[in-house]
Amino acid sequence: xxxxxxxxxxxxxxxxxxxxxxxxxxxxxAGFGILTSFVVFxxxxxxxxxxxxxxxxxxxxRFLKRTRRPLKPECGKVVILGLDGLxxxxxxxxxxxxxxxxxxxxxxxxxxxxxxxxxxxxSPVAWSSFQTGVNPGKHGIFDFLSADRKRYLAVLSSVKTxxxxxxxxxxIRKKQVSSTLMRMxxxxxxxxxxxxxxxxxxxxxxxxxxxxxxxxxxxxxxxxDLRGTQGSYTVxxxxxxxxxxxxxxxxxxxxxxxxxxxxxxxxxxxCDPADILFHDKGSGKWTVLSGGEKLKVNTDxxxxxxxxxxxxxxxxxxxxxxxxxxxxxxxxxxxxxxxxSSPVVPLSHPVHYSRYLAGAIGQFATLGLAEDTWAxxxxxxxxxxxxxxxxxxxxxxxxxxxxxxxxxxxxLTVCVFDTSDRIQHMFWGSGTEPGSVIHQxxxxxxxxVGDTLDRMKNNHRLIVLSDHGFTSFHTCIDFNRWLVDNGxxxxxxxxxxxxxxxxxxxxxxxxxxAMGLSGINLNIRGREGKGIVEAExxxxxxxxxxxxxxxxxxxxxxxxxxxxxxxxxxxxGYIDRSPDIIPGTDTGYRADWGCVTGGVGSQALYPNNRHWxxxxxxxxxxxxxxxxxxxxxxxxxxxxVDVAPTxxxxxxxxxxxxxxxxxL
Amino acid sequence: xxxxxxxxxxPFRSLDPLWGLMWISALSGxxxxxxxxxxxxxxxxxxxRRKMGSRALGMLxxxxxxxxxxxxxxxxxxxxxxxxWHLLKPMLIITIPFLVTAAQLDARxxxxxLDAGHRATVxxxxxxxxPSAGTASPEYGVVISPVVTIPDSLEQSFSxxxxxxxxxxxxxxIRLGTAGQSGSIMVRGAEKSGIIQSLFRPWNGVLEHGTAGxxxxxxxTRYNIFGGRWSWFAVFLVFSSVWAIIGAVVFKVKV
Numbered sequence: 001x002x003x004x005x006x007x008x009x010x011x012x013x014x015x016x017x018x019x020x021x022x023x024x025x026x027x028x029x030a031g032f033g034i035l036t037s038f039v040v041f042x043x044x045x046x047x048x049x050x051x052x053x054x055x056x057x058x059x060x061x062r063f064l065k066r067t068r069r070p071l072k073p074e075c076g077k078v079v080i081l082g083l084d085g086l087x088x089x090x091x092x093x094x095x096x097x098x099x100x101x102x103x104x105x106x107x108x109x110x111x112x113x114x115x116x117x118x119x120x121x122x123s124p125v126a127w128s129s130f131q132t133g134v135n136p137g138k139h140g141i142f143d144f145l146s147a148d149r150k151r152y153l154a155v156l157s158s159v160k161t162x163x164x165x166x167x168x169x170x171x172i173r174k175k176q177v178s179s180t181l182m183r184m185x186x187x188x189x190x191x192x193x194x195x196x197x198x199x200x201x202x203x204x205x206x207x208x209x210x211x212x213x214x215x216x217x218x219x220x221x222x223x224x225d226l227r228g229t230q231g232s233y234t235v236x237x238x239x240x241x242x243x244x245x246x247x248x249x250x251x252x253x254x255x256x257x258x259x260x261x262x263x264x265x266x267x268x269x270x271c272d273p274a275d276i277l278f279h280d281k282g283s284g285k286w287t288v289l290s291g292g293e294k295l296k297v298n299t300d301x302x303x304x305x306x307x308x309x310x311x312x313x314x315x316x317x318x319x320x321x322x323x324x325x326x327x328x329x330x331x332x333x334x335x336x337x338x339x340x341s342s343p344v345v346p347l348s349h350p351v352h353y354s355r356y357l358a359g360a361i362g363q364f365a366t367l368g369l370a371e372d373t374w375a376x377x378x379x380x381x382x383x384x385x386x387x388x389x390x391x392x393x394x395x396x397x398x399x400x401x402x403x404x405x406x407x408x409x410x411x412l413t414v415c416v417f418d419t420s421d422r423i424q425h426m427f428w429g430s431g432t433e434p435g436s437v438i439h440q441x442x443x444x445x446x447x448x449v450g451d452t453l454d455r456m457k458n459n460h461r462l463i464v465l466s467d468h469g470f471t472s473f474h475t476c477i478d479f480n481r482w483l484v485d486n487g488x489x490x491x492x493x494x495x496x497x498x499x500x501x502x503x504x505x506x507x508x509x510x511x512x513x514a515m516g517l518s519g520i521n522l523n524i525r526g527r528e529g530k531g532i533v534e535a536e537x538x539x540x541x542x543x544x545x546x547x548x549x550x551x552x553x554x555x556x557x558x559x560x561x562x563x564x565x566x567x568x569x570x571x572x573g574y575i576d577r578s579p580d581i582i583p584g585t586d587t588g589y590r591a592d593w594g595c596v597t598g599g600v601g602s603q604a605l606y607p608n609n610r611h612w613x614x615x616x617x618x619x620x621x622x623x624x625x626x627x628x629x630x631x632x633x634x635x636x637x638x639x640x641v642d643v644a645p646t647x648x649x650x651x652x653x654x655x656x657x658x659x660x661x662x663x664l
Numbered sequence: 665x666x667x668x669x670x671x672x673x674x675p676f677r678s679l680d681p682l683w684g685l686m687w688i689s690a691l692s693g694x695x696x697x698x699x700x701x702x703x704x705x706x707x708x709x710x711x712x713r714r715k716m717g718s719r720a721l722g723m724l725x726x727x728x729x730x731x732x733x734x735x736x737x738x739x740x741x742x743x744x745x746x747x748x749w750h751l752l753k754p755m756l757i758i759t760i761p762f763l764v765t766a767a768q769l770d771a772r773x774x775x776x777x778l779d780a781g782h783r784a785t786v787x788x789x790x791x792x793x794x795p796s797a798g799t800a801s802p803e804y805g806v807v808i809s810p811v812v813t814i815p816d817s818l819e820q821s822f823s824x825x826x827x828x829x830x831x832x833x834x835x836x837x838i839r840l841g842t843a844g845q846s847g848s849i850m851v852r853g854a855e856k857s858g859i860i861q862s863l864f865r866p867w868n869g870v871l872e873h874g875t876a877g878x879x880x881x882x883x884x885t886r887y888n889i890f891g892g893r894w895s896w897f898a899v900f901l902v903f904s905s906v907w908a909i910i911g912a913v914v915f916k917v918k919v
Contacts, residue, residue, distance in 0.1 A: 059728075291916070350725070352725070
């Protein structure tokens with residue numbers, strides 16, 4: 001018998017023995033509790049009864065309001081499991097070893113294909129095509145970053161954020177921030193909603209800010225952290241850490257009395273930093289406190305989530321973070337994720353869906369790119385901690401996916417897991433042989449597929465897909481340096497290298513510039529801020545750049561496998577957002593880190609020494625994804641744009657004519 | 665305990681009793697919410713509350729499926745019992761100081777002062793035999809009805825009013841009321857009791873030789889608040905709750 005139970009029993013017996021005043025109210029705290037629990041009980045019964053009574057009316061109203069489905073549905077429910085970056089080459093390799101039995105079973109009973117991805121084969125582009133069924137020219141996402149052509153700046157391609165002043169009802173001006181989703185066209189779940197078919201969409205990339213739909217949606221990739229970045233972590237140490245670096249900031253940890261340490265962690269702009277206290281309790285045990293919240297953590301372990309609160313005037317802004325404390329003490333704090341139980345920006349549709357999930361499965365990572373790859377690259381996290389973070393987030397995602405499968409009886413359920421992408425990015429260099437981290441990850445993804453199959457019913461259809469595959473990334477290509485070396489870009493006198501944003505580029509002599517992971521833009525007069533290339537000369541120039549790129553060699557190895565022009569591979573109204581030239585690099589070669597944001601280094605080719613040693617920003621034919629369907633189809637070489645029309649048809653909705661994909 | 669409350673109420677002795685009652689209510693509200701914070705599993709309550717909130721939101725989110733709503737309602741009710749279980753320990757711990765405080769307030773603020781115009785009845789239980797008392801006048805107060813004697817049960821009773829807050833009839837072994845100021849304990853009976861019982865009955869007077877017990881029916885005090893006539897317990901309940909809410913916000917207590 002536990003001490004607590006014993007104490008409770010003793011007190012009960014004591015109170016029964018001692019004759020006393022009997023009031024039905026024992027103190028304010030417990031009094032509120034009992035009152036609340038009574039209200040909860042009454043409400044729960046009332047709402048469930050009302051739901052039961054009004055259900056026939058709701059069904060009737062929905063039936064009358066909805067548009068009749070033009071086709072006969074082939075199934076009751078479609079489940080889509082997105083495994084970001086799952087490579088067909090590795091799946092087939094592991095099959096040869098007898099691994100991945102659930103994926104094998106799915107392939108045998110249904111269909112398996114290597115799936116054509118978008119050009120370029122990067123997540124924002126590919127998942128946008130997945131959800132809209134159109135090529136990038138129609139949805140307007142061509143890369144993680146797009147070019148602000150007037151200012152030669154790299155901006156996030158999928159979200160446009162505006163800050164403005166707005167008067168409230170008292171006439172006081174307040175700063176407001178609004179975000180707009182830049183992905184155009186319609187996701188197929190919006191089309192399903194028109195026919196009264198509900199969807200649950202979990203963490204599909206490029207769904208932030210969430211768009212209304214008939215159902216529930218939790219945004220994925222591109223959800224910012226509390227600092228408004230795509231992930232900025234904090235490291236804290238006793239001395240000399242007040243600095244910024246790629247992916248994070250350093251703060252000084254100041255010693256307080258006894259075994260207490262304190263650090264001020266900056267949060268949202270215009271808010272004072274939050275004080276976080278760390279108490280060394282000895283034997284490797286620590287307590288972390290912030291505001292009224294606290295948690296316990298052992299040295300070298302990643303903590304649970306802690307709520308960190310910031311004040312913007314009188315408004316509370318809540319974030320959540322995990323901590324890792326090592327000898328020193330040296331403290332790592334994850335990016336400040338938006339608290340899903342009290343979101344400061346909309347994370348879901350409806351807005352309380354994230355609150356529901358936070359209660360149902362516990363707090364969860366909300367940041368678009370949640371796994372902290374920069375911290376591992378910068379050496380602030382070791383591999384073990386990174387993996388424990390990645391698997392913790394995977395666990396959260398799995399719980400919310402299971403909840404969605406359990407609750408949503410029909411319609412559509414989509415969930416994207418990005419653990420597979422992050423682990424391959426960071427551990428490709430460690431090999432893919434059995435026993436490796438990547439092999440273990442594939443085994444876990446296979447178990448996930450098995451669990452999902454177990455929950456499927458006869459009239460359910462399952463699609464398992466990845467947006468792209470994976471290859472190695474051993475050599476960086478600095479496209480801007482290559483442009484300089486070949487006379488397409490000119491630096492100002494005295495400038496040798498450029499850190500970022502093309503500071504030091506002589507635009508009056510530059511005809512082309514590279515920006516983003518896979519694009520070269522011409523400096524067109526009238527389109528670019530300081531453009532000099534006449535539109536009629538663009539064609540010749542593009543051909544010249546293409547010819548030269550195709551001759552780029554790394555020793556005896558050809559670096560560029562293909563060079564495509566946007567106008568040849570894309571169609572649609574948003575083609576002007578695309579880079580003009582899309583070089584497709586060969587296996588192992590990828591755009592350099594600096595040139596992505598407008599930097600110009602000293603060498604066109606140099607070894608990639610970072611932990612990020614696996615990638616997929618290559619020629620898209622080299623990084624095909626996987627496509628498994630639980631039913632048999634005969635379509636050869638399926639493409640990621642085929643998924644949307646297929647799901648629509650399956651649920652009895654005719655795919656719209658503007659979609660580029662075919663029904664499988 | 666009596667001394668402690670006398671000290672706590674000392675600054676209010678010359679004021680209207682309502683002030684003393686409100687002060688103790690506020691103090692109790694704050695103290696009990698702090699005890700609640702200390703003795704309850706705040707993390708578990710917080711987590712459970714979030715879970716329960718989520719179930720409630722889920723009921724709204726999945727209204728289209730009555731089965732899901734009923735499942736969620738069932739889970740919510742189950743969570744509710746877990747919540748009550750979390751409340752049990754703090755509730756039981758708070759019970760004792762709460763009852764002691766309530767007993768003190770009951771003894772001090774629940775009855776009208778024993779003055780002319782406040783009529784009450786007293787019943788005296790004799791131990792062995794009824795003495796031939798009752799003819800003499802009490803030292804304080806006035807007997808206003810004839811003494812009724814029930815020989816079989818050794819009982820005598822009569823109505824009276826007090827003087828200067830007291831009714832003292834030494835010959836019958838009766839000492840009721842209080843001569844103290846606002847917030848003092850008012851004796852309203854006398855029974856044989858042990859230490860623990862006396863803790864919960866501060867209004868219990870001393871049993872004189874020959875008496876087995878003294879019971880009185882002194883009229884209950886009503887406090888005029890917001891146009892209503894509130895009992896001491898209602899005042900205590902409302903004001904302690906208000907201060908507990910304030911305390912919960914200030915001290916970040918999850919209830």
